[in-house]
Amino acid sequence: MAQDTSLVESETVVEPAVEHRTRDPRRPKRFLFLRNGKALTGIGILLFFGVLAVVGPWIAPYDPNQVSVDLLQPPSWTHWLGTDHTGRDILSQIVVGTRGVLVVGLIAGVSATVLGVVVGVTAGFVGGAGDETLSALSNVFLVIPQLPLIIIIAGQLPTAGGVTVALVIGATGWAWGARVMRAQTLSLRKRDFVEAARANGERTWRLVLAEVLPNLTAIIAAGFVGTVTFAVMSQVTLAFIGITPVSDWNWGTILFWAQNNLALQRGAWWWFVPAGLCIALLGMALTLVNFGIDEFVNPRLRSTGMNARVLRRRRIRPRIGFTPVLRTPPGAGPRAAAAGPTRKERS
Structure with missing residues (x-):
């Protein structure tokens, strides 16, 4: 039996600090x-x-x-x-x-x-x-x-x-x-x-x-x-x-x-x-x-502080203590999540 995908809410976790920049070892x-x-x-x-x-x-x-x-x-x-x-x-x-x-x-x-x-x-x-x-x-x-x-x-x-x-x-x-x-x-x-x-x-x-x-x-x-x-x-x-x-x-x-x-x-x-x-x-x-x-000292604050420009450019407002979660419509796939939030979601 096929599942009703309209009732499934997909969540894609965005790691703005780690995915886009790799620290030189x-x-x-x-x-x-x-x-x-x-x-x-x-x-x-x-x-x-x-x-x-x-x-x-x-x-x-x-x-x-x-x-x-x-x-x-x-x-x-x-x-x-x-x-x-x-x-x-x-x-x-x-x-x-x-x-x-x-x-x-x-x-x-x-x-x-x-x-x-x-x-x-x-x-x-x-x-x-x-x-x-x-x-x-x-x-x-x-x-x-x-x-x-x-x-x-x-x-x-x-x-x-x-x-x-x-x-x-x-x-x-x-x-x-x-x-x-x-x-x-x-x-x-x-x-x-x-x-x-x-x-x-x-x-x-x-x-x-x-x-x-x-x-x-x-x-x-x-x-x-x-x-x-x-x-x-x-x-x-x-x-x-x-x-x-x-x-x-x-x-x-x-x-x-x-x-x-x-x-x-x-x-x-x-x-x-x-x-x-x-x-x-x-x-x-x-x-x-x-x-x-x-x-x-704080890893969460360190990730946000070192990548403040990236977060501002992508218009992501992470909350301290929580992992930023980007909600995408059903069936949109990972490409839509990688493209960033829509204008409605940003507002």
Whole structure:
């Protein structure tokens, strides 16, 4: 008896990322991260600010503390970003202040990441009483409010600068990363490749450095980026409210002087808008790098991110967590599916 094909709905699974592009087996997998558009954009912005932080004091057109007779002047050929209420050049303040912002973020990110990796991996790999002790220590630091603690310490130390703020953030911001590292290490220490290395007589430090840590690289990088973002925002916030010394130039210091001298009410938009844009650009760059790391770690996000142009050209909108399914009418066959969706189906 022939079946009624009009009641059968055919489905053709479309794999936009794998069917149309074949990855070169000679290309190392780690370089796939550099093909991500979000990651490249974020890294480019970070490199720009990094170069500016290194050469900023030498390329600044003026001394940021130099007072002139050009009081509160708008942008001009003499002062590209205008001047403040004492005639100091805003562009020079931004260029010189870039170093202070990035140094705080780098020191805090490195110190918090190192502490988180050491505590988390040790707790997850050793187990037993050591795991319980380190986990309890992580729980204690996890509930410590970082920003109020930084404000108290900076208030008690009048000379506390960016390095002090960075060290406090690093000493109190490692707990969340340690918890994540511990959970991932517990999952990795019983894997077959770790057990095989242990059966071959490898020492514990060798197992951790050669087998466990390489599989935690993406998570470590994501934690580092998150800590740097928090450290930068904390430094700018503390400078803006006047907790840290206002004589040390950074973007928050510029906003502090602009707020105290009523730049908004006086219409001096050039005094606070450029510094705010720099803060927004740096935060966006760190966020884009974090998104790129997520797409590199997650296979589904990686497939979509690496082939975004192909998906846009074919007008396919895959949903995260689901395989795109293209429905074809009965009897159309695989050629109709390969041709792509019809105008009615796309709408």
